[in-house]
Amino acid sequence: MRNFDFKNPTKIIFGKGQIAKLKEELPENAKILMLYGGGSIKRNGIYEQVKEATSGFEVVEFSGIPANPEYEVLMKALKVIKEENITFLLAVGGGSVIDGTKFLASAALYEGEEPWEILTQKVPTTKAMPFGTVLTLPATGSEMNSGAVITREETKEKLGMGGPGLFPVFSILDPEVIKSIPSRQLVNGITDAFTHVLEQYMTYPSGAYLQDRFAESIMQTLIEVGPKVLNDPSDYTAASNFMWSCTMALNGLIQKGVPTDWAVHAMGHELTALYGIDHARTLAVIAPSHYRFNFEAKKEKLAQYAERIWNITEGSVDHKASAAIDRTEEFFNQMGIDTKLSAYTEDYHGTAEEINKRFTDRGWTGLGEHQSLTPANVEEIVKMAY
Amino acid sequence: MRNFDFKNPTKIIFGKGQIAKLKEELPENAKILMLYGGGSIKRNGIYEQVKEATSGFEVVEFSGIPANPEYEVLMKALKVIKEENITFLLAVGGGSVIDGTKFLASAALYEGEEPWEILTQKVPTTKAMPFGTVLTLPATGSEMNSGAVITREETKEKLGMGGPGLFPVFSILDPEVIKSIPSRQLVNGITDAFTHVLEQYMTYPSGAYLQDRFAESIMQTLIEVGPKVLNDPSDYTAASNFMWSCTMALNGLIQKGVPTDWAVHAMGHELTALYGIDHARTLAVIAPSHYRFNFEAKKEKLAQYAERIWNITEGSVDHKASAAIDRTEEFFNQMGIDTKLSAYTEDYHGTAEEINKRFTDRGWTGLGEHQSLTPANVEEIVKMAY
Numbered sequence: 001m002r003n004f005d006f007k008n009p010t011k012i013i014f015g016k017g018q019i020a021k022l023k024e025e026l027p028e029n030a031k032i033l034m035l036y037g038g039g040s041i042k043r044n045g046i047y048e049q050v051k052e053a054t055s056g057f058e059v060v061e062f063s064g065i066p067a068n069p070e071y072e073v074l075m076k077a078l079k080v081i082k083e084e085n086i087t088f089l090l091a092v093g094g095g096s097v098i099d100g101t102k103f104l105a106s107a108a109l110y111e112g113e114e115p116w117e118i119l120t121q122k123v124p125t126t127k128a129m130p131f132g133t134v135l136t137l138p139a140t141g142s143e144m145n146s147g148a149v150i151t152r153e154e155t156k157e158k159l160g161m162g163g164p165g166l167f168p169v170f171s172i173l174d175p176e177v178i179k180s181i182p183s184r185q186l187v188n189g190i191t192d193a194f195t196h197v198l199e200q201y202m203t204y205p206s207g208a209y210l211q212d213r214f215a216e217s218i219m220q221t222l223i224e225v226g227p228k229v230l231n232d233p234s235d236y237t238a239a240s241n242f243m244w245s246c247t248m249a250l251n252g253l254i255q256k257g258v259p260t261d262w263a264v265h266a267m268g269h270e271l272t273a274l275y276g277i278d279h280a281r282t283l284a285v286i287a288p289s290h291y292r293f294n295f296e297a298k299k300e301k302l303a304q305y306a307e308r309i310w311n312i313t314e315g316s317v318d319h320k321a322s323a324a325i326d327r328t329e330e331f332f333n334q335m336g337i338d339t340k341l342s343a344y345t346e347d348y349h350g351t352a353e354e355i356n357k358r359f360t361d362r363g364w365t366g367l368g369e370h371q372s373l374t375p376a377n378v379e380e381i382v383k384m385a386y
Numbered sequence: 387m388r389n390f391d392f393k394n395p396t397k398i399i400f401g402k403g404q405i406a407k408l409k410e411e412l413p414e415n416a417k418i419l420m421l422y423g424g425g426s427i428k429r430n431g432i433y434e435q436v437k438e439a440t441s442g443f444e445v446v447e448f449s450g451i452p453a454n455p456e457y458e459v460l461m462k463a464l465k466v467i468k469e470e471n472i473t474f475l476l477a478v479g480g481g482s483v484i485d486g487t488k489f490l491a492s493a494a495l496y497e498g499e500e501p502w503e504i505l506t507q508k509v510p511t512t513k514a515m516p517f518g519t520v521l522t523l524p525a526t527g528s529e530m531n532s533g534a535v536i537t538r539e540e541t542k543e544k545l546g547m548g549g550p551g552l553f554p555v556f557s558i559l560d561p562e563v564i565k566s567i568p569s570r571q572l573v574n575g576i577t578d579a580f581t582h583v584l585e586q587y588m589t590y591p592s593g594a595y596l597q598d599r600f601a602e603s604i605m606q607t608l609i610e611v612g613p614k615v616l617n618d619p620s621d622y623t624a625a626s627n628f629m630w631s632c633t634m635a636l637n638g639l640i641q642k643g644v645p646t647d648w649a650v651h652a653m654g655h656e657l658t659a660l661y662g663i664d665h666a667r668t669l670a671v672i673a674p675s676h677y678r679f680n681f682e683a684k685k686e687k688l689a690q691y692a693e694r695i696w697n698i699t700e701g702s703v704d705h706k707a708s709a710a711i712d713r714t715e716e717f718f719n720q721m722g723i724d725t726k727l728s729a730y731t732e733d734y735h736g737t738a739e740e741i742n743k744r745f746t747d748r749g750w751t752g753l754g755e756h757q758s759l760t761p762a763n764v765e766e767i768v769k770m771a772y
Contacts (some may be wrong), residue, residue: 001401001622001623001625001626001630002401003400003401003403003404004398004400004401005397005398005399005400006397006398006400007395007396007397007398008394008395009391009393009394009395010392011391012390012392012393013391014390014391014642014643015387015388015389015390015643016389016391017389018389068390106638122427130612146758175387182633206625207622207626207627208627209607209610209611209623209627210603210604210607210627210630210631210634211630213602213603213604213607214600214603215600216599216603217596217599217600217603218596218599220599221595221596221599221725224595225595236387236593237387237595240387240593240594240643241387241593241594241595241596244596244597245596248596257400257401257626258560292393303762319429364437
């Protein structure tokens with residue numbers, strides 16, 4: 001097990017009817033900017049619940065934060081924060097709204113010239129405007145971590161940011177929201193959370209037995225409840241386990257003491273930036289090819305995963321490892337997720353070369369848990385995913 | 387899954403050589419009271435490491451905190467805190483030293499008449515003097531939770547306290563300390579952590595699939611690494627998994643959203659208070675009888691535990707559940723822990739009646755996950771454990 005530091009101060013308020021608790025969590029005398037997306041919260045009753053719970057506060061609204069939170073839109077919100085002397089941000093939405101809010105929390109106190117530098121110059125956020133979240137779409141884990149990913153349409157870039165100042169003060173997770181989520185989004189959430197676990201698990205054995213078992217616990221739970229949630233999103237037991245699994249998949253716990261990969265995300269982000277493919281689907285496209293390309297380096301963990309998750313116990317390490325990749329692809333396919341790039345765009349020729357070029361231009365030469373993947377390797381992996 | 391709130395702000399600094407990081411975690415200009423036990427830290431090198439790391443600070447020492455931290459001793463430390471204008475407490479030890487330090491953190495700011503009231507009147511601690519810990523004995527999980535248990539020899543009482551003000555600011559966990567721990571203490575640690583998990587798991591199915599799997603992960607890891615740690619305490623991989631498992635067993639995570647029992651602890655505490663039996667051993671004495679007495683109420687979870695932890699997959703629910711209790715007792719016995727009270731004292735006759743009387747006097751009529759166990763039931767359980 002590797003040395004690690006772990007601290008996660010976010011307060012989670014989980015369960016039915018918990019949105020009403022907002023009023024107890026918001027700072028007294030706060031002037032709040034409530035941020036949300038395209039308005040689905042007005043159709044599913046969340047908007048009313050939030051308005052009711054914040055009725056004793058001064059609240060300004062900012063709606064229209066898109067999936068893959070867009071820099072130009074966020075800069076408009078930043079203007080509102082400054083003009084209205086906002087003191088607290090409240091994200092009501094999924095990962096995109098929460099990530100956008102994290103950017104704003106950081107940008108509001110940023111003293112540099114242009115807030116985009118926070119992303120390009122990888123400025124860690126140690127101080128930010130305090131913010132809370134009401135989660136409406138389980139998937140990214142952003143509600144209990146200190147990272148965010150922001151997109152800039154102008155340059156077709158999608159970049160990450162983070163820092164200890166970016167943990168939400170609180171996050172309210174009411175699994176009842178799940179019954180109003182379209183199944184496409186539910187499938188994305190299950191796939192996103194599952195891949196988050198894979199990125200922190202599918203590396204090489206490092207003697208972190210407990211972390212391995214926690215990671216396996218989340219994957220087993222997602223496999224158990226995923227189909228139930230899709231079949232009946234009003235199944236509260238399934239919904240609550242799905243929601244808590246998504247949070248635990250990326251709140252820092254399972255990555256502590258272990259090597260992590262994250263190359264699948266690095267490649268996937270490019271597919272979203274280039275073609276607008278849903279984030280989760282890009283992960284399902286890249287992951288199987290990535291594991292096949294890096295088979296020798298990952299086969300021990302792949303075989304452990306085969307045994308413990310998919311009950312593939314017969315045969316050699318190579319056989320089990322290979323079968324586990326197939327089984328993972330099948331899992332995605334069974335939920336209706338295509339795992340080939342060509343299913344999403346006819347225009348895929350040249351994608352691999354383009355991503356090679358982008359990574360080369362950015363100087364990204366050491367991806368993956370061994371920091372060994374080159375842009376040329378990435379090109380091969382993306383081609384395997386056509 | 388039940389509704390829950392979860393917040394755990396303790397910073398964990400885990401791994402080899404991490405004690406040196408103390409100097410980065412202590413508040414500037416702090417006047418520190420360093421608390422420790424009987425002096426084992428002077429024999430294993432921890433004392434020197436802590437002194438080295440705190441050399442830039444003003445540090446007063448208070449040693450001699452006994453196992454089952456004793457109120458009279460702690461009151462002497464409280465006097466030192468007040469006389470020396472201490473601003474930060476540093477516990478260097480196991481659960482007893484840390485629990486004692488939590489009591490002091492609370493008592494230092496307590497405005498009532500007599501700090502023992504914090505325990506007898508169950509006063510929750512919302513504000514306390516800040517404190518950090520250097521863990522020298524994995525077992526209780528006190529390094530990452532906000533609870534403590536304090537003993538008063540005078541009245542033969544052992545009572546709990548807690549509150550959101552009692553999370554350590556930081557805890558340093560260096561698994562290398564394990565190689566100097568006597569095996570009796572290691573066995574106690576494994577048994578204590580394992581029973582902590584059982585108390586939060588062995589109830590009835592509540593649809594908290596992820597929490598169940600996390601609990602099972604900790605038990606599986608303890609079963610895997612426990613014998614290795616006992617065989618070779620310098621096995622770093624085993625030691626680090628043992629240490630992290632003990633912390634995760636009682637840092638709040640696995641109890642969220644599920645019913646919990648804690649009757650084993652309530653009964654066990656009395657055996658320690660009456661006969662001075664090691665805390666962990668009292669749990670191993672009580673747990674099997676408790677599960678046999680409450681068999682009908684617990685058999686579904688016992689059968690799940692049988693299947694997932696002990697690979698007992700054949701037979702009826704009753705058969706699996708019963709075999710799992712036997713297997714648990716065997717696990718304790720194999721580590722050298724006696725699971726009958728008569729192995730610890732010849733003077734056990736009347737113990738059950740005495741505990742019935744104590745619980746009755748305190749008005750404790752609803753123990754366990756169904757709040758249904760009466761003092762008379764407790765008497766029967768303790769008798770089964772003779």
